[in-house]
Amino acid sequence: MTKTRRTFDAAFKLQVVRMVREQDLSVSQVCKDLGVGETAVRRWLEQFDAEKSGEPGLGKPLTPEQQRIRQLEAENRQLKSDNDLLKKASAFFARELK
Numbered sequence: 001m002t003k004t005r006r007t008f009d010a011a012f013k014l015q016v017v018r019m020v021r022e023q024d025l026s027v028s029q030v031c032k033d034l035g036v037g038e039t040a041v042r043r044w045l046e047q048f049d050a051e052k053s054g055e056p057g058l059g060k061p062l063t064p065e066q067q068r069i070r071q072l073e074a075e076n077r078q079l080k081s082d083n084d085l086l087k088k089a090s091a092f093f094a095r096e097l098k
Contacts (some may be wrong), residue, residue, distance in 0.1 A: 008036075014062050016041055017048045 019030050020041070027045070031038050047059060051066045061067045 008040075010060060010062050010067065013044045014048070017044050017062065020045060021048075 016030060016034065016036065019025050020027055027038055027041050030036070031041055043059070044062065048062050050058070051061060051063050061070050
């Protein structure tokens with residue numbers, strides 16, 4: 001029998017992190033209460049700490065600020081790509097006019 005991989009959204013992960021950090025609950029206690037693996041919770045804690053120190057962290061961002069930063073970075077990449085394409089197209093058509 002195979003076990004299906006569960007996915008958790010950022011809000012749930014952030015809630016778990018806050019339970020450990022703000023309510024001073026142990027990682028093992030939170031894991032038992034919520035039925036989540038300890039490795040996952042420890043990874044979320046590392047992610048949260050990295051994001052709070054200004055680093056991007058690993059995986060999907062937990063905090064709204066990091067989510068917005070990732071969104072803006074993706075949008076910036078797309079705009080740069082579009083801009084490069086337009087530059088190449090304008091150079092191509094400028095050569096055609098000569």
